[in-house]
Amino acid sequence: MNLRYRLNLIVTAVLLIILVIGAVKAIHSAREDVRAEVASTMDFALHMLNAELSHFKFKDKVLKEQPESPFMLNKLTGVRHLRIEFYGMHNQLIESNEDETSNDHKPYPDWFGREMYSALDDLKPERLPVYVNSQKIGELVIKPKPDNEIAEAWDETKTLLTMISLFFVFVNILVYLVVARALKPIDQIISALTDIETGNLDSRLPIFELPEMASISHKFNMMASTLQSSIRNNHRLTQQIIRLQEAERKSLAHELHDEIGQHLTAIHVDASVIKSTNDLEAAKKSASAIDEVVGLMMDILRTMLQRLRPGGLDELGFIAAMQELVDSWRERHPNIEVEYQFDGEFSSLEENAQLTLYRVIQECLTNISRHSKAKQAWIILKEEKRAIHLTVSDNGKGFEPSQHTQRFGLAGMKERLDSVGGTFDITSNLNQGVTIDVTVPKQGDNA
Known part of the structure; x- marks a missing residue:
């Protein structure tokens, strides 16, 4: 009923x-x-x-x-x-x-x-x-x-x-008519929900006369707009991820072809020399060349593996891997002074959260080196009672966040943080540098 x-x-x-x-x-x-x-x-x-x-x-x-x-x-x-x-x-x-004449009726x-x-x-x-x-x-x-x-x-x-x-x-008739009129919006709500269920995210409710129904209209329309925006963002992020994957594959293919391919060709030539020569000195020279090329190939392979997954997280631990990341970046960019501070043990942090923080710092350092024209940068990573708090800032030229939300890898960072229940906030103005605040809940706190 x-x-x-x-x-x-x-x-x-x-x-x-x-x-x-x-x-x-x-x-x-x-x-x-x-x-x-x-x-x-x-x-x-x-x-x-x-x-x-x-x-x-x-x-x-x-x-x-x-x-x-x-x-x-x-x-x-x-x-x-x-x-x-x-x-x-x-x-x-x-x-x-x-x-006596009266009747008994x-x-x-x-x-x-x-x-x-x-x-x-x-x-x-x-x-x-x-x-x-x-x-x-x-x-x-x-x-x-x-x-x-x-x-x-x-x-x-x-x-x-x-x-x-x-x-x-x-x-009874009056109540039936009043109730029927008062509950008429329910049919429209059900119809709108059916549209949403079938994928028609443009469906909206009119603003009803009853205050309670009007509140439902506002909430439903806001929900539909948020859902529509979220799905569009997901589609956009999916396309961006696909583009990034393809770009990464293309980059790896180029490196494999240009670097590894050339080195393998050199090894093949030197190996052929060793195979066909009777001259011991020539053979030693070719063997030495092969050894040098193999060393270069190992460096290239290590760099490629580092891009795919930072090995330091598994080999050195979270704090040491972060320090290695910052130190190696500092060596490549000696003109930018970087100060970092890591407070805490970070033992309760999940592997996915560790990788997320690593990638966020890596992306921030990349943006600083490419876009900020900064002279100084600061990284502060603190372990608090219920969460890990990260702040990355610089004194570079800055930008307007509202006009560059899809640039500098910001969308990718936000997507990574969403996957671990984290929050992302960016503060910047022209010529005043950039500050990025990140919060990642500890294991069990984002459930």
Whole structure:
């Protein structure tokens, strides 16, 4: 069951409970009204008849001329809510105000009548003895007869219940329409999410009228924009990685062809000389040349392997490898003064994080030598409680970071740091140098 029907079902249940409570209160109020009305009428009739009997004297003539109707109760058929009867000494009914021609049809349901009559259980018939010349001749009996009052109460209750029922139906329809209108944005949200799922990242939500839905619109559109930007950056970085890979392969191919190929050719020539000559001196000279070429090839191979993966990390350890990196760079660039400070043991740093920091420092040093025109550079690497903090700065010409985010290998550095949960921040202005702050969490802190 979807949310719309569930909300309507809850509202319907609440309204139904209100309807039942209203019906019960209406019936209870009708019971109280019927009882109060009948009790009041009986009390009034009792006082009136007591007053009448206190000074009324029957005459023998009345009893003789009207033995079947001495009190002429048939003229009181219009009295509401009461049945008045006159009984003789032998408990025989002599007369009553009951209209014998009236039908027994009740203009109210039986269940309603039973509810109303149950309220009159404590109203017992009242009996008034009748005396003539100090001789008891019978009794006047007053009984409740609430049919008319019950009929009126039923009409009022029926009207009230009808109004409550109409209110129930009206509110139900109104709530259904309001809920349907309020939840209409959900269909648009689902449609937009489906578009995102199928790869349509241009999908956006309109700004809805409801503040809560409007907030969802803003958040969704921001999420879609961020996702779209992230995917575009990923595509761009993927293309950049592919280009870098191809450039690296091309460079390696050139070096293998130009350097290794030439040296191998020289070795082949000298080996052929040794093979074909009988001159010991010529053979020694060729062997010496081969030894020299092999040494050059080993240097070239070591440099190529260093570019592919710094061997110092495995052989020397993290701190020694970093020191070797900076010292070898310093030897190649004696015109730039470099100061470095490595504080900490870095024993809890993962291999991937170590390689990332190594490559970041390597890239920073490359940028300093190629672009900064700096005279001084500083490298500070500190081990803190939960993370490793690296700062690389120089006093070179600087640049505007917002205009060069894709240059100087900055995107590659950020991508490397993202892979280990690190952060990257760059500060620079023209002619004020560059400062790069890097934070890499220790093992387990980036989980």
